[in-house]
Every structure is written in C-alpha cells, then in structure tokens.
Amino acid sequence: MAAHRLVSPEQPVLREKKNSGVRYALRAAAGRRMAGKHWLALLGAPRESFGSARSERAQRVFEVLEQVVADYVAPAVDESVLGAKAGPDAGGDGVAPQGAAVEGPAGVPGPSQTQLQPTDDGPPAPVTPASTSTSTGASSVRAESGAACGQLLPGADAPAWEGMPLHLRQLLRGRAYHLVTPVQGKLKQKENRRLLSAVRAAGRMRITGAQWLMLMTAPREAFGSPRSLRAQMFYEALEQAAAHIEPAGDQDTGARLQDAAAG
Known part of the structure; x- marks a missing residue:
C-alpha cells in the first residue's frame, strides 16, 4: 500500500535515471510481484531516493522497509552469523551479496560491542571504571x-x-x-x-x-x-x-x- 501511494503518481526524484531500479522495485511492490533483486534495490537505497525530506509518502515507505529489516532481515543475519561463527566483517555483508552497496534501511551497524559484552570461559577482562564484565558462560x-x-x-x-x-x-x-x-x-x-x-x-x-x-x-x-x-x-x-x-x-x-x- 505504501509503495502504491508513492508511485501514484510518481515523485520527480523517482523519474531520475539513477533511481530507475528503485522505481521498478516500487512498482513491483505495489503489484505484489517482488523478486530478490527488488528487495535488494529497496533495502539498499538511501532515503533521498524515495522522495524529498518533506514527503510523508516517501517516509512511510522507508519506515516500512526499516520494519522489514528489523523483523526479518536482521534476525536472519544475526542467526546465520552466530551459526557460522563468521568473522568480524560478517555483520556488514550479511544483508546483500558481496560488492552490493548498502546505504538504505538495511545499511545498519551491529550492536555496539561497548554496550554488550558476551561472557565466555576465557580469562576475565581487566576491571576498569568503564568495564565490569565477568565470565559466567555463553x-x-x-x-x-x-x-x-x-x-x-x-x-x-x-x-x-x-x-x-x-x-x-x-x-x-x-x-x-x-x-x-x-x-x-x-x-x-x-x-x-x-x-x-x-x-x-x-x-x-x-x-x-x-x-x-x-x-x-x-x-x-x-x-x-x-x-x-x-x-x-x-x-x-x-x-x-x-x-x-x-x-x-x-x-x-x-x-x-x-x-x-x-x-
């Protein structure tokens, strides 16, 4: 519904050549015919590709895409990363194929490692005023x-x-x-x-x-x-x-x- 409203009629920014992929993906979303390439185009597009900063229709589409990331993409990526014991770069590459530029709703960083300290069975970390983590199991x-x-x-x-x-x-x-x-x-x-x-x-x-x-x-x-x-x-x-x-x-x-x- 949000995509249908955004392309009926289309905003000027969507008619620009550089946003043709976003325009086609929005039309596919409005027609309930989305393929993987359409999802990647929408989830990797920056906010300004959908419309001006004052456009409520564009903002609504972007917010729905953020909900998709929060409810489906991010949990799936987190699960695959934990299951595969991937390296430190896995969190940034898990949403799109290698080489795909991710700037939109899917372009999110992982949880701050300074806020969450997973505990393990290794040696305890030095206790400092900014760190009081203890080792109590994974x-x-x-x-x-x-x-x-x-x-x-x-x-x-x-x-x-x-x-x-x-x-x-x-x-x-x-x-x-x-x-x-x-x-x-x-x-x-x-x-x-x-x-x-x-x-x-x-x-x-x-x-x-x-x-x-x-x-x-x-x-x-x-x-x-x-x-x-x-x-x-x-x-x-x-x-x-x-x-x-x-x-x-x-x-x-x-x-x-x-x-x-x-x-």
Whole structure:
C-alpha cells in the first residue's frame, strides 16, 4: 500500500535515471510481484531516493522497509552469523551479496560491542571504571550501561524475554510510539538506526531477545536529550522491565534445582 501511494503518481526524484531500479522495485511492490533483486534495490537505497525530506509518502515507505529489516532481515543475519561463527566483517555483508552497496534501511551497524559484552570461559577482562564484565558462560551477558546497567542478563535466545509481563510490554509500546512519532534527536542518526528499529519493534510489541538486550543496554542519551520527556518516560519503562528480568545466574540455578527435583 505504501509503495502504491508513492508511485501514484510518481515523485520527480523517482523519474531520475539513477533511481530507475528503485522505481521498478516500487512498482513491483505495489503489484505484489517482488523478486530478490527488488528487495535488494529497496533495502539498499538511501532515503533521498524515495522522495524529498518533506514527503510523508516517501517516509512511510522507508519506515516500512526499516520494519522489514528489523523483523526479518536482521534476525536472519544475526542467526546465520552466530551459526557460522563468521568473522568480524560478517555483520556488514550479511544483508546483500558481496560488492552490493548498502546505504538504505538495511545499511545498519551491529550492536555496539561497548554496550554488550558476551561472557565466555576465557580469562576475565581487566576491571576498569568503564568495564565490569565477568565470565559466567555463553548464555548470559553483562550489561555495562543502560537501564539494566550492572545486571547479568539472559542471552538473546533465552525464553525469559518471552515471559515479559503483558502490562510492561504494553507500557513500553505506548511510550515507544510517542518516542518515534516523529523520530527526533540521536535516533535519527545513521549509527543508531538499529536502535531505532528496536524501539519501533517495542511499539509493535514484537521485540526479539537481541532487541531487548539492545534496548536494556543503550545509554539514556541514545534515546533523546536530557530535556526530552518522551525519552525519559521510555527509559523509565525500560528500567521497570529490567527490574523484572530474573538474573541469568538465578535462572541457571533454578533450572538445576528443577532437574534435581525431577531426578
């Protein structure tokens, strides 16, 4: 529907020769005949290829594409990267074939390694004022910033994230909607696009474990200025959710006790 509205009639920018691939892909989307090449053309196109900065129709198409990345592309890429134990460049090449320029909704960086520190069985990292990560197993991560700062959180695939109470998810949904309607401040910056996708997923109550971790460990300033009431209310909702999550260590202990009782 968003594509149909954008090409009926077409905006001037879509008639430019350099945007012919985007124009054909939008027509395919409007006709429900999208092939892989059409997806790549749309997901790799910069925002300005769809229309002017003031075009609400162009913005709507771009936001739908960001939802596609957040709900389908990013989780699939993350899963393939984890399964293949790929190298450090895998996160940037997983959305498009080698050599394809990705600048649009799919051109997002991976989670900040300074915010999430996966724990392992290796030697503990030196403790500094900016790092307090400990080694407790690959199924948990230490939050070094954000609403869950200092907590040992379940891993991205842990079932604990699915058990978040409905009232907390509903609270987060309402505040996420207000935070990104419209998008303002740092969330508009390209490097925060993945965080923006996580906020939008919260607004749809369809948050993955990886997105929960991203939201829980993002610093307060990533959501808006200190004067932003909307950013503050969203952050407070995250703090409430973080307080509900059972520490990963307690989950492991509980599981062992249940197994012992069953035995």
